[in-house]
Amino acid sequence: MLGKQNNRTANNSPLAGRAEFAPTGVELAMLKDKALFSRLEAIRLIEIAKVGHYTSAFSAAELFASLYYGVMRLKPGEPNWAERDRFMMGKGHAAVGLFPILADLGFFPTEVLDGYTRLGNPLGDHPDMRKVPGIDFSSGSIGHALSAGCGMALAGRILGKDFHTFVMIGDGELQEGQVWEAALFGAHNRLNRLIGIIDRNGYQLDGAVDDIITVEPIVDKWRSFGWETHVVDGHDIGAVTTLLRSLKADTARDRPVMVVAETVKGRGVSYMEAEPGWHLGYLDPVDAKRAIAEIKAMEIRG
Amino acid sequence: MLGKQNNRTANNSPLAGRAEFAPTGVELAMLKDKALFSRLEAIRLIEIAKVGHYTSAFSAAELFASLYYGVMRLKPGEPNWAERDRFMMGKGHAAVGLFPILADLGFFPTEVLDGYTRLGNPLGDHPDMRKVPGIDFSSGSIGHALSAGCGMALAGRILGKDFHTFVMIGDGELQEGQVWEAALFGAHNRLNRLIGIIDRNGYQLDGAVDDIITVEPIVDKWRSFGWETHVVDGHDIGAVTTLLRSLKADTARDRPVMVVAETVKGRGVSYMEAEPGWHLGYLDPVDAKRAIAEIKAMEIRG
Amino acid sequence: MNRPLSEKSWQYRQLNAQTPGLDALSDALLELVQAGEPVVAGTADLQYSNGLAKFARECPERFVQFGISEQNMVSAAAGMAAVGLKPYVATFASFLALLCCEQIRMDVAYSALPVRLIGHHAGISLGFYGTSHHATEDLAIARSIAGLTVVAPADGAQLASVIAASADYAEPIYIRTQRGRDPVVYQAGKPFVFGKAIKHLGGKDLVIIACGSTVHPALQAAKALNAKGHSVGLLDMATVKPIDSDAILEAATNARMVLTVEEHNVLGGLGGAVAEVIAGEGLPVKLRRHGIHDEYSLIAPPTHLYAHYKLDSAGIEEIAAGLLA
Amino acid sequence: MNRPLSEKSWQYRQLNAQTPGLDALSDALLELVQAGEPVVAGTADLQYSNGLAKFARECPERFVQFGISEQNMVSAAAGMAAVGLKPYVATFASFLALLCCEQIRMDVAYSALPVRLIGHHAGISLGFYGTSHHATEDLAIARSIAGLTVVAPADGAQLASVIAASADYAEPIYIRTQRGRDPVVYQAGKPFVFGKAIKHLGGKDLVIIACGSTVHPALQAAKALNAKGHSVGLLDMATVKPIDSDAILEAATNARMVLTVEEHNVLGGLGGAVAEVIAGEGLPVKLRRHGIHDEYSLIAPPTHLYAHYKLDSAGIEEIAAGLLA
Numbered sequence A, B: 001m002l003g004k005q006n007n008r009t010a011n012n013s014p015l016a017g018r019a020e021f022a023p024t025g026v027e028l029a030m031l032k033d034k035a036l037f038s039r040l041e042a043i044r045l046i047e048i049a050k051v052g053h054y055t056s057a058f059s060a061a062e063l064f065a066s067l068y069y070g071v072m073r074l075k076p077g078e079p080n081w082a083e084r085d086r087f088m089m090g091k092g093h094a095a096v097g098l099f100p101i102l103a104d105l106g107f108f109p110t111e112v113l114d115g116y117t118r119l120g121n122p123l124g125d126h127p128d129m130r131k132v133p134g135i136d137f138s139s140g141s142i143g144h145a146l147s148a149g150c151g152m153a154l155a156g157r158i159l160g161k162d163f164h165t166f167v168m169i170g171d172g173e174l175q176e177g178q179v180w181e182a183a184l185f186g187a188h189n190r191l192n193r194l195i196g197i198i199d200r201n202g203y204q205l206d207g208a209v210d211d212i213i214t215v216e217p218i219v220d221k222w223r224s225f226g227w228e229t230h231v232v233d234g235h236d237i238g239a240v241t242t243l244l245r246s247l248k249a250d251t252a253r254d255r256p257v258m259v260v261a262e263t264v265k266g267r268g269v270s271y272m273e274a275e276p277g278w279h280l281g282y283l284d285p286v287d288a289k290r291a292i293a294e295i296k297a298m299e300i301r302g
Numbered sequence C, D: 001m002n003r004p005l006s007e008k009s010w011q012y013r014q015l016n017a018q019t020p021g022l023d024a025l026s027d028a029l030l031e032l033v034q035a036g037e038p039v040v041a042g043t044a045d046l047q048y049s050n051g052l053a054k055f056a057r058e059c060p061e062r063f064v065q066f067g068i069s070e071q072n073m074v075s076a077a078a079g080m081a082a083v084g085l086k087p088y089v090a091t092f093a094s095f096l097a098l099l100c101c102e103q104i105r106m107d108v109a110y111s112a113l114p115v116r117l118i119g120h121h122a123g124i125s126l127g128f129y130g131t132s133h134h135a136t137e138d139l140a141i142a143r144s145i146a147g148l149t150v151v152a153p154a155d156g157a158q159l160a161s162v163i164a165a166s167a168d169y170a171e172p173i174y175i176r177t178q179r180g181r182d183p184v185v186y187q188a189g190k191p192f193v194f195g196k197a198i199k200h201l202g203g204k205d206l207v208i209i210a211c212g213s214t215v216h217p218a219l220q221a222a223k224a225l226n227a228k229g230h231s232v233g234l235l236d237m238a239t240v241k242p243i244d245s246d247a248i249l250e251a252a253t254n255a256r257m258v259l260t261v262e263e264h265n266v267l268g269g270l271g272g273a274v275a276e277v278i279a280g281e282g283l284p285v286k287l288r289r290h291g292i293h294d295e296y297s298l299i300a301p302p303t304h305l306y307a308h309y310k311l312d313s314a315g316i317e318e319i320a321a322g323l324l325a
């Protein structure tokens, strides 16, 4: 289990991104549709709360859709199924984009969405594993998720299970030291069924990551920490799905893998893409309408 | 102050290690002597405590001697002198090798050493800035020191001072996430008067660092975190002193620098060098005598 | 999309402008800078939440942005203090008192350095952000750390007074604040005295002891009950540590009952501190500790939570009336 | 250097063999493994200090070495528990309860996962290692965290009983222990009941309430005083949370005075918990809280510190006698 790493270099996955893992045309259309759905629902839910993280959810919409409709092994009717793939996110504040997907898949009734953030409702700004079927781990305090994911992946090995553990983290999140503790631990223990995804949207709360505390060069950092590292366009849902499937299929890998998903914070709504201050905010229904129109037009835009 | 890094590559210090910074022959003899003195005194003090970190102090003996007798700007009679260079260490458990040096330099009376770890004495297993003149920052909880050093270096800049801040950290210490938070912060803020030194002795408490949680490749990690990084034989006190002096003199550097000092845990005592379990322990006076003889013979060994 | 957005839409960077109460911290710090104090202010990627964006704009050379690295922030602040600066560092109370608990103890409190730790959005004031963003443990944690002064100002004016008074205060301080929307309790400019409770009302039947966010609603509740013929007192225990034992004992000697009200777990915080004083004297007064009863708050907008947990004036009045019955 | 070393010399790896009391933890865990429990044990580069080296040797496939990454250890333990394991993770109390306070709250306690956190070498038992290695705040911190059970066994036998009882316990637990050199208080095999104080002696003048390291010396002090004609009781409050209010109230109703003794700050810990119960009932009993009086301990070998801070039997007797005078 422990020990020095073998000679396979950090980035030589023979399967990575191979065409055989690509979604079919029908699948691809469905996946794109689900990513739009996630965005549209996020707008609807935030209207209930009157404040929310639109842009953090939008940058991750293709990632959520790809994972839940195209990559992960799930039984929505049995949320605690022991063999399921796990997903958790350090950037828990993007949960508003994930809840609609979980409801859509049948983890819980869609009516629950309508009470988003209201007293007694299980759905808040951050995902809560004790309250929400389908949520594998709670978050909200940025930086814990990769550690929890290491624990899950290691437990899977100890229990002889073959599920995969996916952990999404923000690029600002890389400033939390605990992420690097987990990075060392995951590499040392060769947690080869652990797949991290960095939502590299370039922004955090107070501004551009590179202005706040730069985390570049991200790829060099993860390679130097012993992770197989790939870069992908995080809005090209076909490429994302192909890559993640191929990484799941690569049973010969001897280490964890990190996917750097290049994304745009606020993707789909022009003024959010252009104005990083939108990390948190509220859209008056008039503006929401225009945002919805833009999102619906994404399909055409590309 | 903030912003992207310039084009000077991570390792192109034009002055690093240049001969003009080398200690003279007389100096070199004195420095070597002080490193032996540190080890011998550590043995004496641990006999008072009846338990101590011999080997952590021995791997750092040349580093302590080089810094305090050959590199740092100090006024032992004025321990709070605002212009002094600062030193702190995350591996505070090696303080038993530093206290004798501080006393030798006149920071406090040497008699204080004789009460090491006794009730009411300021000297314990870890350095305490509130109690011990010459100690610039307290430690004992591994992982804080580089952050404190970042704060000092930044404060120096804000206050317009030109002192240097030296931070020694253990190789096991690199497993603490806070070290990597500080690494990002120091690089982002271009703390060019911050000089880190990793005592790369290969061992931590429970065994070899590479067996516990590997931190290799160390140099790649620090470079990918934006630090100018050098490797030196940590027991070649001439080379260490030359390098540290040249790094201090390099006023054109635009980033912090990390020196990876390759050392041997327990250096100077053969059975400690061979047996990593000596991280903590006690030498019966009979064995101490043999250890002392070996240390005194180091001068000849080389 | 070139049309400007509706006036009702807003984004994070406008939070400051929308919430004028958030200026209190920056304004007070800028005054210290102007007075020549070697102040630096820092935050961990929350400059709009705590209003330090204003300080950053007006005094960039004394502002430090730490990113999402709270522990590095606290230890680095200690390092800055060791070189002669007076750092004020701010983040959500949960990410300060809990996440940096050990750095606070070792580098700040044990080292006795003049660092000021501002834990804002304390208690359950972050509503539906949930437990990760709630801090109902921070007073207990901060109180257990030797050498750390703990204050919880009730409003922006009192916060400003605390900051002003902190300039000459040798000890490190943990300052627990809300979200910049506090109803006004105090007039600006009132000097703050560390360690002294502020007596608003004397009471023979019951004395309420509150701090921070509960002072205003408790005051309203006390007034309402007094209007109904009861004698209910109110003490603002703005300094939770060192606690003003004299004020507690005076209240406990003159009244039959004491009610502590805090936006915090009823274990170990303000109520715990008052219990220690009362039990230490063996006074026969009955103490009721009100707050969050050792559970995790539900999620909801903060005002809904305050109503649910009876931490608004109506709720406190109900609790107090129950004791008086 | 080929001659073997003297028998009096020793190194870290021999600590286990030198300190048989350290086997208690590993032995109890190995029993659970043998009973088929999905137990894993982990530590953060301290396997010889807590004796888990034995577990690691005998059951390597269930041992996890985390290196000097305590926070990763706690969150990863939560992740393991979420997949069905029962993780027991151990490190010095200061690096667990303080350094990982926020991870404990969020990932373990709020998530209600069956993680067992063993904070060893608590209090000032690390003597001249100093404040960084002392933990006189951990009980206050752990008590403030909702959903966390807090126990402080007095000796190896009680620790073993706690571990055995923990197998079927649904809640997360913080277990505060010493350095494996505790004088014997309990016989092996006594079943441990969470939440129930253990009454050693009844008392009419004074009841001493202790936990963990102070049970043994307090028992000796009580016996010595009783031999001198006093009536001094002793309760072992091994479960600090949830606290056994009934036992406290019984003691406080029958005795004139209560004395809590803890190797912990007198603010917020065992004494704080007892104060909350007593003041909550308005009992006129006088409570004296003894422990570390909101200061940082000096450094010295532990026994010297216990004498200095009056936490050994002679010191406790002196404090109690002062109250009885």
Ligand SMILES: Cc1ncc(C[n+]2csc(CCOP(=O)(O)OP(=O)(O)O)c2C)c(N)n1
Binding pocket: A055, A056, A059, A091, A093, A140, A141, A142, A143, A169, A170, A171, A172, A173, A174, A199, A201, A203, A204, A205, A265, C044, C045, C046, C068, C095
């Ligand atoms: C430990 C912690 N510190 C601070 C915060 C407040 N916070 C919420 S979102 C955020 C920025 C996150 O940026 P990034 O990781 O890049 O995520 P993005 O939303 O851009 O995907 C911050 C600082 C938090 N949730 N947790």
Ligand SMILES: Cc1ncc(C[n+]2csc(CCOP(=O)(O)OP(=O)(O)O)c2C)c(N)n1
Binding pocket: B055, B056, B059, B091, B093, B140, B141, B142, B143, B169, B170, B171, B172, B173, B174, B199, B201, B203, B204, B205, B265, D044, D045, D046, D068, D095
């Ligand atoms: C936060 C923290 N965790 C654990 C310890 C206990 N501890 C003391 S020394 C040590 C090993 C240090 O190894 P390394 O950093 O390599 O230092 P070395 O002695 O080898 O120079 C550990 C784990 C500590 N002091 N602080």
Ligand SMILES: [Mg+2]
Binding pocket: A170, A171, A172, A199, A200, A201, A202, A203, A204
């Ligand atoms: Mg981002």
Ligand SMILES: [Mg+2]
Binding pocket: B170, B171, B172, B199, B200, B201, B202, B203, B204
């Ligand atoms: Mg080492």
